[in-house]
Amino acid sequence: MLLAHVTISLDGYMAGPGISNELPMGVNGSRLHEWILDPTPADRQFIADSFATVGAVVLGRRTFDVGLDQWNDTPYPAPSFVVTHRSHEPLHMTSASFTFVPDLAQAVTQARAAAGGKHVILMGADLTQQALDAGLIDEFRLQLAPIMLGSGTRLFTGTAQHTFEPLGAQQTPRVTHLRFRTTATTTPAPPHQHDTPRG
Amino acid sequence: MLLAHVTISLDGYMAGPGISNELPMGVNGSRLHEWILDPTPADRQFIADSFATVGAVVLGRRTFDVGLDQWNDTPYPAPSFVVTHRSHEPLHMTSASFTFVPDLAQAVTQARAAAGGKHVILMGADLTQQALDAGLIDEFRLQLAPIMLGSGTRLFTGTAQHTFEPLGAQQTPRVTHLRFRTTATTTPAPPHQHDTPRG
Numbered sequence: 245m246l247l248a249h250v251t252i253s254l255d256g257y258m259a260g261p262g263i264s265n266e267l268p269m270g271v272n273g274s275r276l277h278e279w280i281l282d283p284t285p286a287d288r289q290f291i292a293d294s295f296a297t298v299g300a301v302v303l304g305r306r307t308f309d310v311g312l313d314q315w316n317d318t319p320y321p322a323p324s325f326v327v328t329h330r331s332h333e334p335l336h337m338t339s340a341s342f343t344f345v346p347d348l349a350q351a352v353t354q355a356r357a358a359a360g361g362k363h364v365i366l367m368g369a370d371l372t373q374q375a376l377d378a379g380l381i382d383e384f385r386l387q388l389a390p391i392m393l394g395s396g397t398r399l400f401t402g403t404a405q406h407t408f409e410p411l412g413a414q415q416t417p418r419v420t421h422l423r424f425r426t427t428a429t430t431t432p433a434p435p436h437q438h439d440t441p442r443g
Numbered sequence: 444m445l446l447a448h449v450t451i452s453l454d455g456y457m458a459g460p461g462i463s464n465e466l467p468m469g470v471n472g473s474r475l476h477e478w479i480l481d482p483t484p485a486d487r488q489f490i491a492d493s494f495a496t497v498g499a500v501v502l503g504r505r506t507f508d509v510g511l512d513q514w515n516d517t518p519y520p521a522p523s524f525v526v527t528h529r530s531h532e533p534l535h536m537t538s539a540s541f542t543f544v545p546d547l548a549q550a551v552t553q554a555r556a557a558a559g560g561k562h563v564i565l566m567g568a569d570l571t572q573q574a575l576d577a578g579l580i581d582e583f584r585l586q587l588a589p590i591m592l593g594s595g596t597r598l599f600t601g602t603a604q605h606t607f608e609p610l611g612a613q614q615t616p617r618v619t620h621l622r623f624r625t626t627a628t629t630t631p632a633p634p635h636q637h638d639t640p641r642g
Contacts, residue, residue, distance in 0.1 A: 254585070254607070254623070255599035256455040272604065376591075386453070390607040390623055392575075392599060400454035400591060405471065408453070408589040413619050415612035422612075422619060424453070424589055 246302075246352060246364045246380055248372045249294065250399055251276045251387035251419065257396035258369050268310035270396050276389045279418035286416045294385075298322045299362025300355035305330070307368035308342065318342060319367060323358040325351040327371060348374055373402050381426050384408065388420040445501075445551060445579055447565045448493065449598055450475045450586035450618065456595035457568050467509035469595050475588045478617035485615045493584075497521045498561025499554035504529070506567035507541065517541060518566060522557040524550040526570060547573050572601050580625050583607065587619040 252258045253276060260270030269276060279287045298320045303311075305328035311319060318324040321339035326332075332344040345351040348371060355364045366375055375381050407428030414421045451457045452475060459469030468475060478486045497519045502510075504527035510518060517523040520538035525531075531543040544550040547570060554563040565574055574580050606627030613620045 254583075254605075255601070256597075384453075388621070390609050392601070392603070392605040394602040394604050398455075402454070402591070403593040404591070405593050406453075406591040410589050410614045410616060410619055413612040413614035413621075415609045415621075417609060420609055420612050420621060422587070422614075 245382045246356075246366060246375065247383050247385055248366045248375065248381050249385045250367075250369075250372060251279070251389055252399045253389050253391050253393045253396075255392040255394065256398050256400060257393040258399040260393055260396040263306075263310060263397065265310055265313060268314055272393060273396060275391055275393075279387060279389070279416065282418065284416045284418060286414060286421075287418055290414075290421055294365070295320060297363050298365050299359025300325065300364045302327065302348070302351045302355045302364060302366050302371065304368030304371040306370070320365060322362075322365075323355070325355045325358075327351045348378070348380075352380055369397055369399050372399065376406065376426075377402050377404050379426070383411070383426065384422075384424040386422040386424070388422060389418070390420070444581045445555070445563045445565060445574070446582050446584055447571045447574065447580050448584045449566075449568075449571060450478070450588055451598050452588050452590050452592045452595075454591040454593065455597050455599060456592040457598040459592055459595040462505075462509060462596065464509055464512060467513055471592060472595060474590055474592075478586060478588070478615065481617065483615045483617060485613060485620075486617055489613075489620055493564070494519060496562050497564050498558025499524065499563045501526065501547070501550045501554045501563060501565050501570065503567030503570040505569070510566075519564060521561075521564075522554070524554045524557075526550045547577070547579075551579055568596055568598050571598065575605065575625075576601050576603050578625070582610070582625070583621075583623040585621040585623070587621060588617070589619070 250258050260273030263270045300322050301320050301324040303326055305326055308326045317337045318340045323340050324342050326342055326344050327348050328344050335342040366372055408424035409427045411423035411425050449457050459472030462469045499521050500519050500523040502525055507525045516536045517539045522539050523541050525541055525543050526547050527543050534541040565571055607623035608626045610622035610624050
């Protein structure tokens with residue numbers, strides 16, 4: 245099963261502005277991850293479940309670039325596939341290896357094979373949007389942080405329509421854990437439908 | 444207590460594109476309100492609670508314009524204050540009256556007085572954003588519809604930062620009911636912080 249696994253603010257940002265190697269979550273963006281850095285027992289259980297059920301990871305090049313110094317390993321203890329046009333020898337870390345793959349579909353195929361029946365976790369805003377539009381995502385695990393950032397990187401920027409089946413909601417003081425299964429085929433919106441002024 | 448009370452899609456839209464009197468929720472936007480049009484028992488209870496605890500309503504001019512034909516009454520059975528620069532005599536409906544007030548702060552003051560200790564409900568994307576930035580909102584009741592619309596009117600477009608305390612989450616097949624109390628003073632983001640490309 246391919247899981248997208250993202251923390252967003254109430255106003256839809258998955259990182260603050262000004263992402264860099266020094267600030268991988270952007271300005272104020274680390275506030276999104278307070279539930280990971282200072283977890284309640286329920287948050288800790290959620291993290292433990294993720295680690296126990298992950299079989300492989302697919303991540304974007306930018307997520308790899310800004311995250312590697314933080315992790316000092318693969319992001320989860322599982323084979324990790326980095327989608328990038330720049331070819332690169334596999335990188336062997338403590339828990340597992342990074343493999344560099346030129347496109348998303350190929351990375352997902354390799355990750356599914358490597359996962360041995362466990363979940364494949366998808367990381368990164370751009371890849372998540374691409375995978376969503378390609379109908380690849382089976383389940384969304386959205387962590388809704390109880391903050392508004394006001395600027396940064398929005399997670400959902402696609403123009404297609406999607407329908408999900410709610411699978412669960414659990415609120416802790418730090419975050420609201422939401423699960424949704426993808427159900428309906430995506431319907432690209434006609435090109436004349438753009439954002440309209442608010443009223 | 445001033446409550447903002449809005450249904451949004453997972454990608455942050457509170458209406459589809461192309462809002463008009465004929466399509467008050469825009470193209471496909473009525474899908475956001477399936478939980479109201481075809482409620483489960485839990486959704487029905489939520490609606491009943493809203494009706495039982497509302498003392499007054501503050502709404503935007505555009506919400507009034509596109510909603511009136513649908514409601515054929517005030518949106519809730521309570522005094523309703525429309526924020527508009529165009530002056531207008533009060534409009535007496537079956538349940539209560541619409542009063543037209545030139546600015547948001549004045550409308551909220553009048554609504555609080557009229558509510559007799561019950562809640563004031565705020566309706567409309569623009570007003571909600573203004574009230575949020577002015578620090579007027581005590582509690583958010585966000586209904587998260589399990590769909591992505593891909594285009595339309597975004598609810599949250601402000602640049603300020605806000606912090607909330609999670610008060611509850613309940614998921615039904617149609618919608619996820621979320622409650623948040625406003626806790627932290629808003630911090631306007633510095634002007635150089637703009638949206639950055641996704642990575």
